[in-house]
Amino acid sequence: MTTSAKSQQPKEKEDISIKERLNRIRSSEFIYNYKRNIPAIIGSIIIALALFVAIFGPLFAPQNPYDLTEIDLADAYKPPFWQEEGDSRFILGTDDQGRDILSGIIYGSRVSLFIGLTVMLMSCLIGTSLGLLSGYYGGKIDSLIMRIADIQLSFPSMLIALFIMSAFGRGVDKLLIALTLVGWVIFARTVRGETLSLKKKEFIEATKVIGLPNYKIIFKHVLPNVFTSVIVISTIKVGDFILTEATLSFLGVGVPITEPSLGLLVKNGFDVLFSGLWWVSVFPGLYIMMLVFGINLLGDFLRDELNPKLK
Amino acid sequence: MGNKLLEVKELRTYFHTFKGVVKAVDGISFSLEEGEILGIVGESGSGKSVTSFSILKLIEEPGVVEAEEILFKGEDLFRKSEKDMMKVRGREISMIFQDPMTSLNPLYTIQQQIEEMLKLHGNFNEGQRKERCIELLRLVGIPNPEDRLKSYPHQFSGGMRQRVIIAIALAANPKLIIADEPTTALDVTIQAQILKLMKELVYNEGASLILITHDLAVVSQMADRIAVMYCGKIVEEGSTDDIIKNTAHPYTKGLLNSIPRLNKNLNRLEQIPGMVPNMFDLPRGCKFAPRCKYSKEKCLVEEPKNIIVGRGHRTACHFPLKEGYILD
Numbered sequence: 061m062t063t064s065a066k067s068q069q070p071k072e073k074e075d076i077s078i079k080e081r082l083n084r085i086r087s088s089e090f091i092y093n094y095k096r097n098i099p100a101i102i103g104s105i106i107i108a109l110a111l112f113v114a115i116f117g118p119l120f121a122p123q124n125p126y127d128l129t130e131i132d133l134a135d136a137y138k139p140p141f142w143q144e145e146g147d148s149r150f151i152l153g154t155d156d157q158g159r160d161i162l163s164g165i166i167y168g169s170r171v172s173l174f175i176g177l178t179v180m181l182m183s184c185l186i187g188t189s190l191g192l193l194s195g196y197y198g199g200k201i202d203s204l205i206m207r208i209a210d211i212q213l214s215f216p217s218m219l220i221a222l223f224i225m226s227a228f229g230r231g232v233d234k235l236l237i238a239l240t241l242v243g244w245v246i247f248a249r250t251v252r253g254e255t256l257s258l259k260k261k262e263f264i265e266a267t268k269v270i271g272l273p274n275y276k277i278i279f280k281h282v283l284p285n286v287f288t289s290v291i292v293i294s295t296i297k298v299g300d301f302i303l304t305e306a307t308l309s310f311l312g313v314g315v316p317i318t319e320p321s322l323g324l325l326v327k328n329g330f331d332v333l334f335s336g337l338w339w340v341s342v343f344p345g346l347y348i349m350m351l352v353f354g355i356n357l358l359g360d361f362l363r364d365e366l367n368p369k370l371k
Numbered sequence: 372m373g374n375k376l377l378e379v380k381e382l383r384t385y386f387h388t389f390k391g392v393v394k395a396v397d398g399i400s401f402s403l404e405e406g407e408i409l410g411i412v413g414e415s416g417s418g419k420s421v422t423s424f425s426i427l428k429l430i431e432e433p434g435v436v437e438a439e440e441i442l443f444k445g446e447d448l449f450r451k452s453e454k455d456m457m458k459v460r461g462r463e464i465s466m467i468f469q470d471p472m473t474s475l476n477p478l479y480t481i482q483q484q485i486e487e488m489l490k491l492h493g494n495f496n497e498g499q500r501k502e503r504c505i506e507l508l509r510l511v512g513i514p515n516p517e518d519r520l521k522s523y524p525h526q527f528s529g530g531m532r533q534r535v536i537i538a539i540a541l542a543a544n545p546k547l548i549i550a551d552e553p554t555t556a557l558d559v560t561i562q563a564q565i566l567k568l569m570k571e572l573v574y575n576e577g578a579s580l581i582l583i584t585h586d587l588a589v590v591s592q593m594a595d596r597i598a599v600m601y602c603g604k605i606v607e608e609g610s611t612d613d614i615i616k617n618t619a620h621p622y623t624k625g626l627l628n629s630i631p632r633l634n635k636n637l638n639r640l641e642q643i644p645g646m647v648p649n650m651f652d653l654p655r656g657c658k659f660a661p662r663c664k665y666s667k668e669k670c671l672v673e674e675p676k677n678i679i680v681g682r683g684h685r686t687a688c689h690f691p692l693k694e695g696y697i698l699d
């Protein structure tokens with residue numbers, strides 16, 4: 061029944077539809093504030109660039125670091141091109157096996173971003189559903205879910221992830237599971253809190269009074285109203301997940317060496333960091349920093365803008 | 372007329388909390404005829420709203436509803452399953468809430484919100500639904516209903532929103548509408564408009580109305596009969612004329628005296644002394660005794676029984692202001 065309502069709207073709105081909507085969005089307060097918030101614009105540019113590089117990177121990367129035919133051991137530890145022994149083929153230098161650092165970063169950012177975004181989606185899905193259930197139904201379900209969350213919050217999330225990864229071994233799939241297991245809690249807790257306060261609102265009570273079934277109240281009336289918070293947490297959390305993944309990989313319990321993420325690249329150069337071969341670690345490290353910085357800039361803007369309590 | 376639409380017998384709603392049992396509604400009985408408007412009056416915390424939610428069985432933990440029976444059109448709502456109640460809510464009995472600013476979901480257009488009711492309770496296709504929405508909005512006096520369908524709640528003023536809420540409540544042609552302080556959050560000028568509109572609509576659509584309010588002045592203009600509640604009990608019930616002119620309970624008298632009057636030259640408004648007692652620690656005898664200027668020793672120890680003081684006029688008081696007899 062819900063779908064029929066949605067499908068009929070475009071038909072009726074045809075004359076005003078897309079243009080009108082775009083105009084409405086363009087003239088909204090949100091866009092007005094966005095245009096005046098320089099950090100948010102910088103953040104979005106960084107994110108857009110990073111996404112572009114991650115998606116289309118292989119098309120213009122100087123080298124495919126996984127393709128053994130393109131790698132020559134003789135090129136090992138070449139410094140960045142502006143240094144004396146630099147090679148113009150390797151702008152940011154090479155690592156111990158003669159792999160181009162820039163290409164490594166391009167390929168590594170694909171893995172890092174993939175993990176960050178996937179874990180965000182999975183945590184968001186699981187956390188939001190559990191939070192809705194917990195807040196809406198209350199009682200035993202609520203106690204059960206929230207106690208699990210409490211237990212998890214009483215350990216540092218890094219410790220839990222480390223434990224899971226050491227128990228199951230390296231692998232992108234295992235990393236996704238481990239990070240989701242520590243990531244859902246914040247979604248669940250926030251959504252539960254919002255649901256609890258929404259439940260007391262009269263328009264939610266009114267939907268009960270007209271005899272709407274619970275699942276419809278949850279999905280049609282509660283969920284859309286908690287969505288702004290979910291968007292804010294999701295954005296900020298992507299940065300968090302990328303960092304956690306990088307840390308785990310740096311510690312050697314993250315991604316396998318066949319699929320190096322940015323964290324693993326930093327680790328690869330760490331051994332030689334103090335023997336003058338600084339570029340192997342520093343450039344991937346800088347890239348992680350820039351990426352997370354961009355995500356946080358946008359996340360902070362969204363948090364201030366979408367949270368009515370801060371206005 | 373004369374057909375009983377709703378008959379509530381010995382309704383009790385208790386909240387079992389850590390601090391003790393709150394008897395929010397304690398054994399009240401009342402009935403409502405078809406086409407009748409019943410006003411339920413009382414101070415905050417007297418159990419008015421809980422009564423309405425109890426009738427719809429929407430009391431949540433730790434509340435427990437008990438009743439001898441709640442007969443609605445001859446069917447006992449108290450013994451109906453949750454699934455059957457879903458069909459009663461909205462279709463047979465609908466509710467109007469106090470605060471129009473929070474009673475509409477801010478994320479949906481008013482058409483979507485009226486249609487939600489129509490989809491649940493009725494067989495309409497898209498076109499019919501839209502027509503019905505326009506018809507309903509016109510009925511509640513919203514100008515240019517065709518243009519306002521796509522508006523969001525924030526584009527309406529409080530009075531207009533309350534009209535939309537009334538439209539939603541009327542959408543499925545319910546037999547009974549429960550209005551829980553429908554005008555408390557509105558301007559006085561808008562109050563009169565909304566009340567007049569509700570009275571007209573109830574009359575034209577052949578529905579009945581339970582009007583819950585703390586404002587005796589509001590109900591006296593609207594209701595056919597009035598029930599006065601105090602601390603979860605009905606202390607006086609009768610026709611509007613009887614309640615106002617032949618007041619039997621000291622509490623009702625107190626409420627009436629505290630309505631400001633322009634035609635009398637009073638320096639100070641009369642008030643009922645004291646406060647509503649703590650619901651965890653109610654007085655043993657008559658709940659109103661500590662605040663009552665007529666109270667005697669008997670009032671403090673013995674709970675008063677219902678006394679018939681006139682035709683269809685009863686009160687729970689040991690020493691009613693009007694002669695009556697105890698019904699056994």
